[in-house]
Amino acid sequence: MNLQLSPDGNLRHLLTLDGLPRTILTHILDTAESFMDVGEREVKKVPLLRGKSIFNLFFEPSTRTRTTFEIAAKRLSADVVNLNISTSSQTKGEAILDTVDNLAAMHADMFIVRHAQSGAAHFIARNVAPHISVINAGDGRHSHPTQGLLDMFTIRRFKGEFHNLTVAIVGDVLHSRVARSQIHALTTLGVPEVRVIGPKTLLPTGVEQMGVKVFHDLEAGLAGCVVVITLRLQNERMKGALLPSAQEYFKFFGLTQEKLAHAKPDAIVMHPGPMNRGVEIDSEVADGPQSVILPQVTYGIAVRMAVMAILAGGAPA
């Protein structure tokens, strides 16, 4: 059974981009496009979700994602409650459901969930009342669908189409839920060549089966690319000694202006943030003319508005 889609094919929850049809991805991107101008109006609000209660359930810290979800919900006129739940307390199994049940008793309409454990948002979605929608705002190494969608929105805004692109994802793919969501979205939207570039220790085994080409050399991997996505080196997720040092990582896989010169001259550079400057990306590139890192943040609001509006509109009354 597909937890995300209703029997008639409408979006019920947004948990992962894996298996979502292209029509739904495109519908979200198109809807986001029409929300873009709301941020520029005198009144930066539309009344779509007036009277709805949205709970930001963050079991793992986040600034950008939580803030953009909050802004997106407020621009839709929803009431937003932010809950930063400490990861030190027992946050598994019963404890999560108790939290969720309590919030449902406060008449929540939507949960936005971030959790360090893969599958947390699915678990909540399986156990909520039918009128409640769940958005995964990042679960463990598994999935971060709204980030993947905002990256697609950014690519479409700057490059127009997907069918003629070569896209490189550089860095710590192993620990990255963002990379997984990006790969699913890029392949679903018809990008003919998706590459992952990184040291063997930071690429998941069998990543080729996701439909990507693997490179262990940055310069070779960047050749001919029009979109370069750098990933954050996930220090907090790095349990074993997978790397000698951040300095050595930068030497081989840090994106400098010199390395970027191997991609197409009109290539755009993306990063999901927060950046480790001087580790996976050089400041000169991050702040340079090819960087679209700040537009990504702005677009994230419109994309999250689109997801929330589609979910709220599709839920049974």
Add this chain to the structure above:
Amino acid sequence: MHASLPDANALITRLVDAIAPTLTPDTFIVGIHTGGVWVAERLHALLHCSTPLGTLDISFYRDDFSRIGLHPQVKPSNLPFDLEGRAILLVDDVLHSGRTVRAAMNELFDYGRPASIKLAVLVDRGGHELPIRPDFVGLTLEVPDNQNINLSRLDDGHLTLSLA
């Protein structure tokens, strides 16, 4: 019933004749997607308006959103001017319940405070549910609730009305 419907172009001409004497250099025409935009484009051209044409998609302001959800093809609203203190001529194809016009006015006020809003519609089909009446109307026609009157645009740009 089809035969009794007048030509849409004749109705547009009637609207132009009614609107022209009231038009000021400060009047801005705004069409409501989709049929209202078609009519607004014609009025804008025939009235030789020098001010930019605005378009509204009221999907984000509909009062039936919680029942029927988001329209699958939402188009961006485009108001390429400052509304503050302007005279707005709002244009739609068919006036029925008045809910679309209410939603459009709500949206307009989120962009600024216009000096006035007047309403022009190609057809007023009756069945009003709100105290909203057109200032300019091409045709007044009582249409039973179980029927719909639709404006469509052919490939050559020709507008036609149909009853179904």
